[in-house]
Amino acid sequence: MNKTVNTATILMHCDDQIGIVAKVTEFIQNNRGNILALDQHVDHEEGQFFMRIMWDLAEFAIPKDKIQDYFQTLIASAYNMQFKVYFSEDKPRMALFVSKMDHCLFDILARYQGREWNVEIPLVISNHEDLRSVVEQFGIPFYCFPITKDNKEAQEAKELELLEKYNITFVVLARYMQIISPEFISKYPNKIINIHHSFLPAFTGAKPYHAAYKRGVKIIGATSHYVTTDLDEGPIIEQDVTRITHRDTVDDLVLKGRDLEKIVLSRAINLHIQRKTLVYNNKTIVFS
Amino acid sequence: MNKTVNTATILMHCDDQIGIVAKVTEFIQNNRGNILALDQHVDHEEGQFFMRIMWDLAEFAIPKDKIQDYFQTLIASAYNMQFKVYFSEDKPRMALFVSKMDHCLFDILARYQGREWNVEIPLVISNHEDLRSVVEQFGIPFYCFPITKDNKEAQEAKELELLEKYNITFVVLARYMQIISPEFISKYPNKIINIHHSFLPAFTGAKPYHAAYKRGVKIIGATSHYVTTDLDEGPIIEQDVTRITHRDTVDDLVLKGRDLEKIVLSRAINLHIQRKTLVYNNKTIVFS
């Protein structure tokens, strides 16, 4: 997609009713919005309607700062619809959390430096000093908050303060080896993306590669999901797998897994940045 | 999908213009059609709009036999739109062409006997007698038309006669080892599905497994496409691949390829039966 096009995107859902698609598309097209993408989904079991629509703002009759209001009044209220408007001009602002492993970090920073994504990364936070030089090598501020049982609450408070200061809109845990507290999670609902180094729900918890080795699986995986208070149980955004054999030691799994982890996490981040994910009932709709 | 739901599906395309989605969805929803699937695509390079829409006919106000007419008058003419209406009640009727290899044939007939698809297979045609017993074992009429240089035109004429007699709507070449003449193809435009045993456009023509072996590729593929008069150049519907190694002989490639061929061909047939494919500019739109 041409990145210079100025677009609005709405993600919406409500009880399934006849006429919604017509109403929404009419609203945009009657106001001279050129629809660039439209994807809808009906979950017949739940009776829910979901839609993502993106249009070009160039000729759009309604001013940007009135769109939310007009859509609420003219469409959403009639259908009791949940929705959110996003603008391509407002870049999502990502905070990156890391510990000691650098493969996901490098993959993300390389894409960032190569301008692959429409995102800002104003800071990186870690509980260890190890990756400071890597981060600073990319010219990004690095903050270290070592975590112990005793200081966790206080340190997280400082982290949250920092996220607020930097206007962070979502958080990425790039092999951050700490469990985030429910209080922290509640500030960023469905806005914290984690990478788990297994094909969930297989091998939840610690040391999934050891568990996979012990079980003798022939394929390993990685899973990116939104973080909820249930560990490794949040809505899955993206997964991928790779073949292994009896020859692969745990160390080999770790190495092969690294390539999976970075690709799967980066794909999930990319979907989030493009506003293509919507969470409902602890599952994701991933719009095309 | 619940197969007892009575649905209509329209595949359409036209020059991209503002307002089409609103108009089409309004047409269906104002007439009490419950939209079950909607997928649209804009090819910005070609300036073309494509859409597939499927709705439940249970409450639909317009009688089934008037839908074509109403849609033409109320929608299509204004947009200079090409479209086609399909009904789930009207099962596509497939003619299967085979030669001597039985793997695709078995895969298709097993699905047919297991009622996996909404299709009728009234006959199988071959240029050899070899598979007669397999076909008849499934209770399907088998017709044999041996082809030589001299009799090709005459034999194809008989085949076409048979297809007409059986009201065939599309043809599947399940490793049928004869080139179909342009005259035959012109009777079933974008309605003849072939499986080619390579990852097209690599290894067109005869003996692709031998060519793949000789080139030393690490992955082989299979490609299902609509047949056009340019051999192996028709619009691709589906492809898939599998890994090979230096250990694999040509015979191994043939064996591994068989599993690919049958899966890829069956997926393509399934997409065709569900009216999810639309050909434009020698490429397919595959709706979701």
Added chain:
Amino acid sequence: MNKTVNTATILMHCDDQIGIVAKVTEFIQNNRGNILALDQHVDHEEGQFFMRIMWDLAEFAIPKDKIQDYFQTLIASAYNMQFKVYFSEDKPRMALFVSKMDHCLFDILARYQGREWNVEIPLVISNHEDLRSVVEQFGIPFYCFPITKDNKEAQEAKELELLEKYNITFVVLARYMQIISPEFISKYPNKIINIHHSFLPAFTGAKPYHAAYKRGVKIIGATSHYVTTDLDEGPIIEQDVTRITHRDTVDDLVLKGRDLEKIVLSRAINLHIQRKTLVYNNKTIVFS
């Protein structure tokens, strides 16, 4: 591989020691055996050595019926080695167990009829009558043993009698919906192959597609494994996966899963027939 070549294959394992490969290859090559395949593996964690070696018997100096004895005396006893000799002339004899679903059954019988495998399938056993006509359509005897809580022991006894009568060497559960008793399993250790319709160890037990749907995974899998007394916990032979989306209903998962199940089960059967699998410590070595 040319199927008319007469070969012997030895699968062996023992504590890892220096000199084994040299000794074994010397034994074969000094007796004019042409080695066609050799694959060895050392599990350094367990200190175990594993090897599969296959050679052409055409010029082999030791008579076929003496090989077991000579190898034991000259090689195996010195290394305290477990081993087993197989001959290509002695076709494995497979008993197929099915219930009501026909997709794996069709896939296996089609390969059998097409002579894809070096195997005999002398009978099919089921707990239901549903698939009798399919099996008999392929000219194979079909036996039905309906299972209830009360008659299970007696019915299994009859099944085992039948397997003995037919000289069955291994059993394939092709979506057979009954749990095999420990007594039955103990008669065919690492010789009963099951297909489980999930990516084990995720979604063990009943209704894995429902569980996968509920969890919102983006990939589903199938797993073929040897049956042990721990349900779904036996040594994994082969796994594969396919992508799904939020659009896929449970019924869609079932349909997509069918193609996975049949391919994964058939690959596992093929490995077993070729004597390429060796079980150690509840894991498989799969030789190349």
Added chain:
Amino acid sequence: MNKTVNTATILMHCDDQIGIVAKVTEFIQNNRGNILALDQHVDHEEGQFFMRIMWDLAEFAIPKDKIQDYFQTLIASAYNMQFKVYFSEDKPRMALFVSKMDHCLFDILARYQGREWNVEIPLVISNHEDLRSVVEQFGIPFYCFPITKDNKEAQEAKELELLEKYNITFVVLARYMQIISPEFISKYPNKIINIHHSFLPAFTGAKPYHAAYKRGVKIIGATSHYVTTDLDEGPIIEQDVTRITHRDTVDDLVLKGRDLEKIVLSRAINLHIQRKTLVYNNKTIVFS
């Protein structure tokens, strides 16, 4: 694998003859070499035998600098064998050639900085200045040799001088957008690794993503191969693919392809570093 183990690896090939495996393994094991990996392959069509064997040098009786000589005298000469001995202590030395695209460069340098590979990268060479800062950010010398029709011979001569000065053992073209001259290639036979951004042999030459888009393929690929004087025709080391749809523009293919290119190139480099590749007849044997 534990990287502190000191190993020797021999890659060998010769006409297939009885007794080679026994002789080679005996040579190593009689001299108290503990075999860590052995993989052999017979190409029956070509009548060629191939083998890779790696052993622990800790207790090995023959001094490191005599192994080549002893193996030649005691084994290789009898079988008219081509072979090469490698030691884990002697790290391969890679020269990286780049142009303007940074994704493969970043992926390789991140692995290098993270010590994922047993390799040295003493320098990066480019025909453009664009990536100087990226390379220097990783603390690696960067040399720029702009290439024109007129200066190509002279510039390549300078590059070769530099490679010699740095004792370079192999070259990686990480999206280097220049054709290497036959003279240059002849200095590094089967030691120049290229990444081509298509599934070869489909879409050779320039702009493969444009060609793939035009043809309407449903899967795109990337291919890593050794460079020969026939453009895009060298022995393939590794390939991989990813799915695309009608929605993907050429720009989307370029983006998706970047992830493929970097993974495929890095896998090929890893195989080369581990001495797992052997070229014969313009194809690779990739040992396990």
